Amino acid sequence: MGEAIAFYVLSAxxxxxxxxxxxxxxxxxxxLFLVLTFLFVAALYxxxxxxxxxxxxxxxxxxxxxxLYLFVVMLVNLKRPPEAYQDAHRQTWLGLILGGVVLAELxxxxxxxxxxxxxxxxxxxxxxxxxxxxxxxxxxxxxxxYLIPFEVASMLLLVAMVGAIVLAKREL
Amino acid sequence: MSVITPAHYAxxxxxxxxxxxxxxxxxxxxxxIFMSIELILNAVNINLVAFxxxxxxxxxxxxxxxxxxxxxxxAAVGLGIILAFYRNKESVNIDExxxxxx
Numbered sequence: 001m002g003e004a005i006a007f008y009v010l011s012a013x014x015x016x017x018x019x020x021x022x023x024x025x026x027x028x029x030x031x032l033f034l035v036l037t038f039l040f041v042a043a044l045y046x047x048x049x050x051x052x053x054x055x056x057x058x059x060x061x062x063x064x065x066x067x068l069y070l071f072v073v074m075l076v077n078l079k080r081p082p083e084a085y086q087d088a089h090r091q092t093w094l095g096l097i098l099g100g101v102v103l104a105e106l107x108x109x110x111x112x113x114x115x116x117x118x119x120x121x122x123x124x125x126x127x128x129x130x131x132x133x134x135x136x137x138x139x140x141x142x143x144x145x146y147l148i149p150f151e152v153a154s155m156l157l158l159v160a161m162v163g164a165i166v167l168a169k170r171e172l
Numbered sequence: 173m174s175v176i177t178p179a180h181y182a183x184x185x186x187x188x189x190x191x192x193x194x195x196x197x198x199x200x201x202x203x204x205i206f207m208s209i210e211l212i213l214n215a216v217n218i219n220l221v222a223f224x225x226x227x228x229x230x231x232x233x234x235x236x237x238x239x240x241x242x243x244x245x246x247a248a249v250g251l252g253i254i255l256a257f258y259r260n261k262e263s264v265n266i267d268e269x270x271x272x273x274x
Contacts (some may be wrong), residue, residue: 007176011184018188018211022195027203034207041214048181048225053217053233060240065210065247072251073203076258095197102193106186114179137230138237146234153241160245167252170259 006047013040027073031066038062052135181222188215202257202266206250213243 017037024030038061045054142150188211195208217236224232254264261268 004176007180011180011187014184015187015191018191021207021211022191022199022204027201030204030207034210037211038214041218044218045221048221050221050225050233050236053221053236056237056240057217060244061210061214065244068247068251069203069207072254075255076203076264092198095194098197099190099194103186103190106190110179110182110186134230134233138233141230141234142237145231149238153238156245157241160248164248164252167249168255 003047007044010040010044010047014044028070031069031073034069035062035066038066050134052138178222178226181218185215185219185222188212188218200265200267202254202264202269205266206247206254210243210247213239 014037017033017040020033021030021037024033038057042054042057042062045051045057192208192210192212192215195211196205199205199208217239220232220236220239224230224236257269258264
């Protein structure tokens with residue numbers, strides 16, 4: 001009961017702020033709504049007992065990526081917002097139709113996958129119950145089975161850092 | 173009120189995904205479009221974590237961490253591109269990004 005209430009409240013907040021992100025005219029307000037969306041997604045991770053990922057979400061998304069966005073929004077000081085051009089709504093109908101197509105596609109996938117299979121509870125048997133909490137288990141997986149993807153991710157972040165510096169420099 | 177199943181999380185994730193797709197399709201400000209891409213990645217993460225929690229298997233959370241790392245890299249490079257473009261064109265309208273070089 002409590003979980004259901006928390007889920008529905010968090011879902012409403014996430015979707016409401018996500019819609020505000022893409023509809024607000026002011027870009028700075030949009031970034032601030034994005035912070036709220038990320039924070040409520042982190043709360044949803046806590047509800048799913050993924051505490052480590054909730055902390056990572058708050059630190060990396062709400063703390064790092066959004067600050068990066070705010071820097072860029074402040075740096076490109078927009079006297080005239082892009083929607084102020086004469087052909088602002090040139091693609092609105094095309095976009096709405098394509099979004100509706102995506103929605104219909106997802107609804108079809110759900111309908112076909114949820115009808116017939118009541119629950120997928122049979123797959124839960126193969127869970128080896130490890131010692132420790134969520135952080136220990138995620139860390140164990142990250143440093144044993146997924147060590148090479150972990151290192152590749154670190155290389156990707158290094159390349160992205162160098163690339164961002166090269167792109168943002170005025171002249172090399 | 174029924175208990176929350178993974179289907180509920182899947183529906184929430186799909187709704188957030190569609191909101192992100194709408195943002196990419198409807199807005200012309202490239203910063204908003206990048207934020208919509210972050211929303212789409214978050215929708216994918218909700219799916220991964222929901223099924224990871226349902227199956228009592230932390231591999232989904234490990235993949236969500238990788239998704240967050242890739243999102244951070246994408247944001248850094250993408251915002252660098254936005255800055256370089258703004259320096260040349262004094263605009264962030266995606267309709268003006270039609271040339272590969274000039």
